[in-house]
Amino acid sequence: MTIPNAKHFDHTTPSSELAAAMAKPVSFKLLYWPIGGLAGTAREILAYGDAKWENLPSPTPNTWQEDKLSTPFHCLPVLYINTEDGKEITMSESVVVDHYLAKQFGLLGDNEYEEMMIKSFHCSSATFQSRFSATVSWNQPESKAKSFQQFKATSLPTWIQTHEKHLADNGNNGYYVGNKISLADIHTVCVIEHFSCQPEGDEIMELINKSEALAKVRENVLKEPKIAAWKASAKHQELTEASKAFFKDPLTFFKNEGK
Amino acid sequence: MTIPNAKHFDHTTPSSELAAAMAKPVSFKLLYWPIGGLAGTAREILAYGDAKWENLPSPTPNTWQEDKLSTPFHCLPVLYINTEDGKEITMSESVVVDHYLAKQFGLLGDNEYEEMMIKSFHCSSATFQSRFSATVSWNQPESKAKSFQQFKATSLPTWIQTHEKHLADNGNNGYYVGNKISLADIHTVCVIEHFSCQPEGDEIMELINKSEALAKVRENVLKEPKIAAWKASAKHQELTEASKAFFKDPLTFFKNEGK
Numbered sequence: 001m002t003i004p005n006a007k008h009f010d011h012t013t014p015s016s017e018l019a020a021a022m023a024k025p026v027s028f029k030l031l032y033w034p035i036g037g038l039a040g041t042a043r044e045i046l047a048y049g050d051a052k053w054e055n056l057p058s059p060t061p062n063t064w065q066e067d068k069l070s071t072p073f074h075c076l077p078v079l080y081i082n083t084e085d086g087k088e089i090t091m092s093e094s095v096v097v098d099h100y101l102a103k104q105f106g107l108l109g110d111n112e113y114e115e116m117m118i119k120s121f122h123c124s125s126a127t128f129q130s131r132f133s134a135t136v137s138w139n140q141p142e143s144k145a146k147s148f149q150q151f152k153a154t155s156l157p158t159w160i161q162t163h164e165k166h167l168a169d170n171g172n173n174g175y176y177v178g179n180k181i182s183l184a185d186i187h188t189v190c191v192i193e194h195f196s197c198q199p200e201g202d203e204i205m206e207l208i209n210k211s212e213a214l215a216k217v218r219e220n221v222l223k224e225p226k227i228a229a230w231k232a233s234a235k236h237q238e239l240t241e242a243s244k245a246f247f248k249d250p251l252t253f254f255k256n257e258g259k
Numbered sequence: 260m261t262i263p264n265a266k267h268f269d270h271t272t273p274s275s276e277l278a279a280a281m282a283k284p285v286s287f288k289l290l291y292w293p294i295g296g297l298a299g300t301a302r303e304i305l306a307y308g309d310a311k312w313e314n315l316p317s318p319t320p321n322t323w324q325e326d327k328l329s330t331p332f333h334c335l336p337v338l339y340i341n342t343e344d345g346k347e348i349t350m351s352e353s354v355v356v357d358h359y360l361a362k363q364f365g366l367l368g369d370n371e372y373e374e375m376m377i378k379s380f381h382c383s384s385a386t387f388q389s390r391f392s393a394t395v396s397w398n399q400p401e402s403k404a405k406s407f408q409q410f411k412a413t414s415l416p417t418w419i420q421t422h423e424k425h426l427a428d429n430g431n432n433g434y435y436v437g438n439k440i441s442l443a444d445i446h447t448v449c450v451i452e453h454f455s456c457q458p459e460g461d462e463i464m465e466l467i468n469k470s471e472a473l474a475k476v477r478e479n480v481l482k483e484p485k486i487a488a489w490k491a492s493a494k495h496q497e498l499t500e501a502s503k504a505f506f507k508d509p510l511t512f513f514k515n516e517g518k
Binding site: 019072093112146178 | 267275277278281350351352359369370378386
């Protein structure tokens with residue numbers, strides 16, 4: 001595994017210099033598990049922005065105990081940004097990474113109010129994904145089935161209904177905000193894809209697929225040529241297949257964790 | 260319950276006008292359950308900023324099925340912002356609310372790099388809190404004990420160690436970034452307070468209290484006169500007691516949810 005030299009955050013270079021450097025990225029390296037998960041949105045924004053970027057080789061459960069010490073929070077994704085003036089900046093936490101990349105590639109709307117709405121939709125979908133992850137994917141085997149039934153009865157319909165309401169408020173044009181693609185649209189489509197990779201995916205998608213408003217968002221995102229090309233790529237398809245395999249039994253993948 | 264007139268997001272006023280209005284708030288109303296939970300940080304920033312603000316009367320489980328329809332995502336907290344030009348703006352999702360308030364009151368550092376670090380620490384602590392919430396507080400009764408043991412063996416020490424590392428990188432001065440208080444410090448102290456209100460609080464606090472680096476952050480935050488005054492207030496103490504009572508059995512409080 002190749003973890004770049006920059007580790008954690010930089011407290012030696014003046015932060016004003018790092019701030020200036022962050023605004024002028026030239027290339028990106030993304031470190032994550034070899035699945036979609038929490039890195040799907042970042043990868044899709046990088047594809048949309050036609051950025052120079054690569055997926056770093058993923059750690060394995062065997063090397064992770066050591067590898068994780070080089071990450072800011074002992075978790076992934078981590079984004080490494082190479083800047084015009086030769087700096088390398090480390091960024092962690094998917095919300096922060098998604099916000100930063102969205103800003104670089106014009107996906108936060110036209111002003112602070114639009115940005116606030118876009119980040120709210122992003123946050124709502126991220127919470128929806130992480131709730132499923134914590135209460136179903138990673139829950140104790142004896143609780144999974146009951147928690148999934150609760151998820152289907154509460155979180156899932158609430159997410160669909162509230163997002164349909166906001167899409168209707170924006171005229172049901174297949175965008176969350178205004179008349180153009182934003183982080184909100186890309187993230188929601190990634191979250192839906194994440195659910196389609198779950199062992200419970202068929203049951204979940206049956207409900208999501210009934211939503212015409214969400215289908216329009218998906219249509220608009222997939223109409224973007226760079227995103228369509230990324231999704232059709234062998235690498236993306238490999239990640240999708242790996243996600244499906246991984247979520248069949250995530251606990252086994254990490255069976256050495258926490259020991 | 261008094262839910263202000265502004266509901267969801269505003270698609271009729273031009274968003275540029277709303278963006279300008281957002282930057283000139285005059286007063287705030289916060290809608291949340293009558294506990295600390297996900298609103299603790301927002302309340303503390305409002306206190307720190309000496310803002311004109313109030314807690315709206317909380318919904319009850321009996322009225323919530325109807326009340327929630329007036330919130331953007333059928334969840335709390337929601338922040339209502341009254342602006343200089345007479346607008347009322349609705350904001351939801353605690354991450355978005357915390358970021359907005361932190362920006363208004365100068366709690367995001369001196370530049371984009373410091374802001375990125377501050378938001379990463381905020382996000383890491385928020386994820387730590389929500390993981391406990393999903394896997395212990397709200398988990399099925401039969402899984403709580405096992406999930407809590409896993410939390411104690413993995414998430415808890417990881418959070419302490421990684422945050423201690425970042426605090427050491429900043430010179431162990433009791434601030435996450437630079438030499439002054441930020442959203443990161445306030446949020447971490449609120450998250451620690453949240454844990455101290457849990458039925459498992461004693462066991463968790465035994466580990467957290469061993470960290471001198473985190474103790475210094477707590478000291479610095481409590482040294483802020485406006486925060487100290489808020490924490491000493493009858494209202495804050497009432498919220499703390501209510502949090503303790505609530506988390507003893509959160510499922511019972513919402514027993515009508517999802518039916």
